[in-house]
Amino acid sequence: MEQMDSPVDSSSAPKLVLYSYWQSSCSWRVRFALNLKGLSYEYRAVNLGKGEQLTSEFGRLNPLRYVPVLVDGDVVVSDSYAILLYLEEKYPRKPLLPADPQLRAINLQAASIVSSSIQPLHMLSLLKYIEEKLGPEERQAWAHFHIEKGLLALEKLLRDHAGTYATGEEVYVADVFLAPQIAVAAKRFNVDMSKFPTLRMTYESCNALPEFQASLPDRQPDAVQ
Numbered sequence: 001m002e003q004m005d006s007p008v009d010s011s012s013a014p015k016l017v018l019y020s021y022w023q024s025s026c027s028w029r030v031r032f033a034l035n036l037k038g039l040s041y042e043y044r045a046v047n048l049g050k051g052e053q054l055t056s057e058f059g060r061l062n063p064l065r066y067v068p069v070l071v072d073g074d075v076v077v078s079d080s081y082a083i084l085l086y087l088e089e090k091y092p093r094k095p096l097l098p099a100d101p102q103l104r105a106i107n108l109q110a111a112s113i114v115s116s117s118i119q120p121l122h123m124l125s126l127l128k129y130i131e132e133k134l135g136p137e138e139r140q141a142w143a144h145f146h147i148e149k150g151l152l153a154l155e156k157l158l159r160d161h162a163g164t165y166a167t168g169e170e171v172y173v174a175d176v177f178l179a180p181q182i183a184v185a186a187k188r189f190n191v192d193m194s195k196f197p198t199l200r201m202t203y204e205s206c207n208a209l210p211e212f213q214a215s216l217p218d219r220q221p222d223a224v225q
């Protein structure tokens with residue numbers, strides 16, 4: 001596994017370690033959140049293509065064998081949703097959840113739709129399985145159907161709350177989960193984002209942020225150009 005530093009400020013201690021894969025949207029969420037909070041971290045690449053998640057070393061960190069995993073001293077947290085909530089409590093600067101209960105619930109709901117009802121239905125291992133059992137066309141049709149279903153729900157959820165970002169004028173956890181998901185939908189699965197104007201607009205706002213730019217897959221140390 002490669003070890004490199006993230007491009008963000010290096011003043012915070014103790015040093016956080018993020019196990020990540022450049023193309024993983026779940027890892028991307030955490031990279032974006034760490035950057036928004038201005039937290040520096042050591043990047044440890046886990047090459048999912050080469051099966052490095054299956055090593056016994058990685059299995060000790062996350063028995064589910066998925067990235068991301070965050071290590072903060074003695075604390076090991078896997079699952080991007082749990083990591084986000086951990087970061088929010090441990091490092092409250094630049095809050096990623098709003099104080100208003102309704103807005104907070106909408107942010108959590110949006111993050112949950114991405115992490116429970118979209119990404120798990122197009123994850124690599126599942127799509128490989130579908131392709132093996134049913135063929136490449138079914139793989140693409142399955143992914144498209146579930147991504148569009150989730151994005152439509154998000155479009156409806158957010159259209160009355162969005163401002164520059166998903167729930168107003170501040171970047172919150174809804175954006176942290178949405179922006180990588182939108183990029184993957186459009187670039188990897190050719191989803192037509194013009195059907196989701198609110199989501200597309202929030203993506204463009206995130207894309208303009210240096211914290212998001214630094215979290216892009218091809219800016220990571222393990223990226224293959």
Ligand SMILES: N[C@@H](CCC(=O)N[C@@H](CS)C(=O)NCC(=O)O)C(=O)O
Pocket residue numbers: 024025026027048053065066067068078079080081115120123124125126
């Ligand atoms: N709910 C988990 C999902 C983690 C997950 O699915 N990670 C993917 C990359 S985005 C993975 O490690 N896949 C490896 C595999 O499918 O073998 C999270 O949000 O962190």
